[in-house]
Structure formats: structure tokens, C-alpha cells
Amino acid sequence: MAINDTRRKVLAVLAGGLVLGVGVAVTLAAWNDSEFATGTFTAGSFNLEGSVAGDVDASYSDHNVDDGDAAATLAFDLPANIVGNMSPGDVVYEGFWVRLAAGTTTGADLVAAGTTSSPAATSNTDHLGYSIYALAPGATCNAASAVGTPIATGATLDAQAGVTTTPLLEGATATAAGTAVQLCFAVTADATLEQGLATTATWEFTATSTD
Known part of the structure; x- marks a missing residue:
């Protein structure tokens, strides 16, 4: 009976680890940022x-x-x-x-x-x-x-x-x-x-x- 209890505890820990790993991946995917640059080009005049x-x-x-x-x-x-x-x-x-x-x-x-x-x-x-x-x-x-x-x-x-x-x-x-x-x-x-x-x-x- 003690052996089965230990196995259940181990499985519970592994399951918890898997859940934790998924949670970290979701958090990283939500972090992003962007930068934009624009330029205006005006031609000169000639006459x-x-x-x-x-x-x-x-x-x-x-x-x-x-x-x-x-x-x-x-x-x-x-x-x-x-x-x-x-x-x-x-x-x-x-x-x-x-x-x-x-x-x-x-x-x-x-x-x-x-x-x-x-x-x-x-x-x-x-x-x-x-x-x-x-x-x-x-x-x-x-x-x-x-x-x-x-x-x-x-x-x-x-x-x-x-x-x-x-x-x-x-x-x-x-x-x-x-x-x-x-x-x-x-x-x-x-x-x-x-x-x-x-x-x-x-x-x-x-x-x-x-x-």
C-alpha cells in the first residue's frame, strides 16, 4: 500500500511539472514589442x-x-x-x-x-x-x-x-x-x-x- 502511495505522489509531481511547463510557454508568448520608422523624401526644385x-x-x-x-x-x-x-x-x-x-x-x-x-x-x-x-x-x-x-x-x-x-x-x-x-x-x-x-x-x- 505504501508503494502505491509513493507512485501516486511521483505521478502527481510529474503532472504538476507538466502543467508548470505549459504555463511558462504561454507567458513567454504573450511578451512582444515592435518599433516602426518612417521617412519623408522631398525632391528639390530646378529651373x-x-x-x-x-x-x-x-x-x-x-x-x-x-x-x-x-x-x-x-x-x-x-x-x-x-x-x-x-x-x-x-x-x-x-x-x-x-x-x-x-x-x-x-x-x-x-x-x-x-x-x-x-x-x-x-x-x-x-x-x-x-x-x-x-x-x-x-x-x-x-x-x-x-x-x-x-x-x-x-x-x-x-x-x-x-x-x-x-x-x-x-x-x-x-x-x-x-x-x-x-x-x-x-x-x-x-x-x-x-x-x-x-x-x-x-x-x-x-x-x-x-x-
Whole structure:
């Protein structure tokens, strides 16, 4: 009888141990915690604007024909010795100012991206060459200032070559535009310029973020 009592006690202890083990597992499963992290990513702003009226704030606007804007119209001034229209050997000059618009968040490099012009068959596209120079904002675009290494050249209006990059050194802020760069165009008529033809050329400039 004593042996059976001892066995019952042992079984009772083992049963209690099993119950205790289950209780511990349940308690551990109920302990958990989580951490979450979130981030917001805001893209910067970038805009190049131009002016044909000099480095005056109110004169700047967008001239991106790909976005439906009209190209800026350059009014080339004929030298005093030229009356009316161009003749073979004449050179005309005009300035165009570009800068990073207020709100632009990075600096940029500027490059002449190419030229489109009137069909050569009906114009003097093949008889007009050009050079473009980067000047200081306050300089006057003329024969005296259009010197040094041009940022782009073309033996004809549809044959651009010699492209170099121009840094737009000072970027804009949220409330102020960047420092302007004046581009000086010098267009030269060759010796075989044809009489009576009107020729239209459109130059494209591309600014690329440096950051």
C-alpha cells in the first residue's frame, strides 16, 4: 500500500511539472514589442530662366519651347557701318542672360545643346556662322567683349562644334535667384551670303544639376 502511495505522489509531481511547463510557454508568448520608422523624401526644385533685357529681375522668364514657351527673341544690333541688312563679312552681336531661378535647390552647369535653323534651301543657314561667349553680367556684348574661348561655335548655323561647359557658380535660394551669366552671340556672314533671304536660328541651352 505504501508503494502505491509513493507512485501516486511521483505521478502527481510529474503532472504538476507538466502543467508548470505549459504555463511558462504561454507567458513567454504573450511578451512582444515592435518599433516602426518612417521617412519623408522631398525632391528639390530646378529651373533655368532667361532674359534679353539685361540682368534685371523683372525681365526673366521661362523660354523652354519643349514646355510650350516661346523662344526668347534676340534682336541683333547691326554695327553703325551696316545700313539695313547684313552683307558678306558682316558680324552682328546680341546678349542673352541666364540664371537659376529662385527656389532652385542645387547648383548647375550650362551647356549649349544645339541649334535649329531655317531650311538651308530657302535661307542663309549655310552662310552664317556663330560663336557664343560667356560674359560677366554687366559687360556689353560687342566685338571688344566677344573674345577668348567661346562656349560653342558653328561654321554654319546647323553645325555646332567646340562646346564647353559653363558653371553657374552661385545657385539660387528659396527667395533669391542665382547669379546671372550673360551669353554673347556673334553671328558672321560669309563671303557667299545670298541676297534677300531671311534666316531664323534657335539656340538651345541646357542646365544640369551639379548635386
